Amino acid sequence: MVEKSGAGHSVGSVQNIYFIPINLFMRPSRLTPILKYGGKNTMTRNVIAALMLSVTAAAVANAQTNAVAQEIGNSPTYAQVRQLIREAQAPEQFRFIATYYSERQMTYLQKAAEEKAEWERRSQNITGILAKYPRPVDSARNLYEYYMLKASETGALRAKYIRLAAPDPPVNAQ
Numbered sequence: 212m213v214e215k216s217g218a219g220h221s222v223g224s225v226q227n228i229y230f231i232p233i234n235l236f237m238r239p240s241r242l243t244p245i246l247k248y249g250g251k252n253t254m255t256r257n258v259i260a261a262l263m264l265s266v267t268a269a270a271v272a273n274a275q276t277n278a279v280a281q282e283i284g285n286s287p288t289y290a291q292v293r294q295l296i297r298e299a300q301a302p303e304q305f306r307f308i309a310t311y312y313s314e315r316q317m318t319y320l321q322k323a324a325e326e327k328a329e330w331e332r333r334s335q336n337i338t339g340i341l342a343k344y345p346r347p348v349d350s351a352r353n354l355y356e357y358y359m360l361k362a363s364e365t366g367a368l369r370a371k372y373i374r375l376a377a378p379d380p381p382v383n384a385q
Contacts, residue, residue: 287311305376312369316362323358330355 287295292311299305330351337348345353 286314299375302376302378305372309369309372309376312365312372316365316369319358319362319365323355323362326351326355326358 292308295304296308299308330348333346333348333351337346
């Protein structure tokens with residue numbers, strides 16, 4: 212039989228199951244921020260504000276990139292030159308490529324001159340035979356040699372495209 216507890220409820224009976232509402236465990240203090248600030252509407256506003264901020268930041272970054280590109284001028288990128296080399300057929304295009312390689316050669320020669328001065332400066336401070344390789348003087352010499360090699364390579368390419376830009380010489384008919 213069913214025993215009665217002191218509060219008037221029966222213990223062990225299937226007939227007397229009590230359902231406790233789930234919102235009983237939620238304190239009103241947890242609900243007040245949602246009710247006070249508008250719940251989902253605030254969340255939507257925050258998402259829209261973050262989206263607008265990111266779009267604005269992207270637009271500013273794009274504008275700065277365009278400004279830097281205009282400051283640099285019309286110097287083409289390496290990829291653009293490679294594409295022009297593949298497609299070039301007119302003498303003007305070959306002259307443009309020759310000019311590009313001429314500018315590159317001048318840059319390499321300038322860097323080589325700087326490294327030669329650094330090489331000479333560092334060669335005055337040579338340490339003993341137990342110095343670790345590469346010594347600073349070796350690094351400067353290697354950079355000088357690298358820049359001179361690149362300058363000679365770009366000089367050869369410049370000469371090649373100057374020859375291609377030149378009109379065909381008249382053929383002697385003898």
